[in-house]
Amino acid sequence: MTWKPTLIGFLVGIIIGAIAMRFGNRKLRQQQTLQNELEKSKTELNKCRKELNSHFARSAELLDNMANSYRQLYQHMAKSSNNLLPAQSKEDNPFRYRLTEADNDQIPAEIQPWDDSSESSSEIPCSTYVSRNKL
Secondary structure, eight states, X not given: OTHHHHHHHHHHHHHHHHHHHHHHOHHHHHHHHHHHHHHHHHHHHHHHHHHHHHHHHHHHHHHHXXXXXXXXXXXXXXXXXXXXXXXXXXXXXXXXXXXXXXXHOOOOOOOOOOOOOXXXXXXXXXXXXXXXXXX
């Protein structure tokens, strides 16, 4: 019967030692803190990449719309100048270089996604960039 208290004491000692090692080890706490910071940085970087992709996609769309609007304006002005000034020679017409749909319809360049490779070491965290460049 003397082995039972010894075994119980041994098990209690192992449990107390494991708890003390778990909560008492500074390096383990530092590692956990660094792991949490790494995960936070990764999620922030992914968020910034998504924001950047959507920003450039929207910018490309707006530039395409602007180019189409300018093209339509120029075509309107060319038609109007021909209609309103029919006696004017083609060389004197300021809109003599008439744009046609066939000449100016270009296949839009495909938007390339942001390079998500983590090999680049010159990446600036989004929050750092934004905070430095706020107006």
